[in-house]
Amino acid sequence: MLQPIWRTGVNRFGLLIVVAAATCLGGGCASGHGSGASGPTRVPNATIGDHGTTALTSPPTAQRYEPALPNAIQEAAAATDGDRLYVVGGYDVDRNSSSAVFVFDGSVWRRGPSLPIAVNHPGAAAIGGAVYVAGGFTADGATNRVFVLAAGATSWRELASMKRPRGALALVSISGRLYAIGGRDASTQVATPEVYDPGADSWSDLPVMPAARNHVGGYVTGVLGCVAGGRTPDSSGAIDCLDTPTATWQHFATLPTATSGAAAGVVNGVTIVAGGEPAGETRVVAVVQELRTATWTMLPMLVPRHGTAFAVYHGRLWACGGATAPGFHAVTTCTSIAS
Secondary structure, three states: EEEEEEEEOOOOOOOEEEEEEEEEOOOOOOOHHHOOOOOOOEEEEEEEOOOOOOEOOOOOOEEEOOOOOOEEEOOOOEEOOOOEEEOOOOOOOOOOOOOOOEEEEOEEEEEEOOOOOOOOOOOEEEEEEEEEEEEEEEEEOOOOOEEEOOOOOOOOOOOOOOOOOOOOOOOEEEOEEEOOOOOEEEEEEEEOEEEOOOOOOOEEEOOOOOOOOOOOEEEEOOOOOEEOOOOOEEEEEEEEEHHHHHHHHEEOOOOOOOEEEEEEEOOOOOEEEEEOOOOOOOOEEEEEEEEEEOEEEEEEOOOEEEEEEEEEEEEEEEOOOEEOOOOOOOOOOEEEEOO
């Protein structure tokens, strides 16, 4: 049986590369097409780093397939209330904005209450058992509308709107409040984050981002609300974090490979940024970038995608739907990553 062994090294540009050497297990391998043996499969239009090193598809052991979505979706958002994972909005297979909500209970996916509007590129987060959806793009452009699905509710309720329309934003939940970070309205980057107080049903402005951008990968670590990568409109490798108690910004790290539309999260203390694409939408970023105690490593992504709905669920970073090719190519695939 042909078994790829993954090796890492540094190329002449100082970038980490991942290559595969094949070894034969279980009594050797025959050569030729008639034997059924095959070498590692290359991913079209997928690269590691900025200089064209090709990633291979065999997955690291920390990644696995999860139950697929009932329908293909791209540029949706995800949130978890602890027991359930919600995937909301996005584009359907015909590239129409969707109001669909899918709920995974740990065993199967079911349809949840539909959003009041069809929207792509929204933000989603949960506070306790309540799931919130904010912003995104509709047929009329970016929206500032916000909705909540309370625990046990059968329909969404509209809340106070954000001060600014924004799509392709990050929405994160910290200490019982929501933080809307980044995004764009038409061609304008939305630089001013906003914080939502559920008790007052109101939004307040926060200090502007160090570099305004959209298609960010939003995640939480402690009291920090972070955004990884994004478009300014150029691709960004920055990870910037808002210290919510002091309302100050910190530059957390710089990604080895700039990306936008990536999944991001912290699992067991490891910062994970998975997939995405450059701003020019010319290829898929086919790697998982992991930051462990100030050291970056890069591994091939099990199913390279951008525009996934992502959230940390049951101790793993889930990425559902998204596109396996640059631009639009919605899929049902769900995978997860553990560190």
